[in-house]
Amino acid sequence: MPALMPQLKIAVLGSGKGSNFRAILSAIMAGHLRVTPVLAASDVPEAGILTLADNLGIPTTTIHEPKYRTRLSDGVEFSLVKELQASGADLIVLAGYMRLVKEPLLEAFPRRIINIHPSLLPSFPGLEAWRQALSAGVKTTGCTVHFVDSGMDTGEVIAQSQVNILPGDTPETLHARIQEAEHQLYPEVLARFARREFP
Numbered sequence: 001m002p003a004l005m006p007q008l009k010i011a012v013l014g015s016g017k018g019s020n021f022r023a024i025l026s027a028i029m030a031g032h033l034r035v036t037p038v039l040a041a042s043d044v045p046e047a048g049i050l051t052l053a054d055n056l057g058i059p060t061t062t063i064h065e066p067k068y069r070t071r072l073s074d075g076v077e078f079s080l081v082k083e084l085q086a087s088g089a090d091l092i093v094l095a096g097y098m099r100l101v102k103e104p105l106l107e108a109f110p111r112r113i114i115n116i117h118p119s120l121l122p123s124f125p126g127l128e129a130w131r132q133a134l135s136a137g138v139k140t141t142g143c144t145v146h147f148v149d150s151g152m153d154t155g156e157v158i159a160q161s162q163v164n165i166l167p168g169d170t171p172e173t174l175h176a177r178i179q180e181a182e183h184q185l186y187p188e189v190l191a192r193f194a195r196r197e198f199p
């Protein structure tokens, strides 16, 4: 009886311009996605997701950690876990969050942290995956939504969307087309979580 199910609450973590969060918000506002964003968190004070959330009255938090660290320090990650738990989030949605996640967060939300990555994993994990695909000379790349584990883009794949590489593609044109695919895929996957397809 979907009508009686409480709406899934999501917390979104991001470090970049926030276009995936914007696509998620658009899907919610268009009535295509029944989830409630309860917190936006970023380790970059000027990140797009904080502005988007502020404009809609969604609570925000800034994570204070030096840029060069690939993981949060223990105390900072512990505080983040506390804030995520206090927000009531059921699902943690990484949308351009550029650090690795450690045990305290993984243990607090088992199989409840997902990420979007701009390649067809397991190909091209890590930074600027679209540039890696161009350099490798492959004909097809895409994007992947996956469960997060402690590795770099290594968790179980949930869904993928394919993007063809066209003659004359540059890193910028290819990344733009991959992002269009991401903006379709992430709301679709969140809708599956909202329907409780992943107990």
Ligand code: GAR
Pocket (backbone or CB within 6 Å): 014, 015, 016, 017, 018, 019, 020, 021, 048, 095, 096, 097, 098, 116, 117, 118, 126, 127, 128, 129, 153, 179, 182
């Ligand atoms: C997205 O393309 C996402 O796939 C990528 O960062 C971008 C964030 O864009 N994430 C990773 O590479 C994670 N390994 P956005 O801030 O506009 O949503």
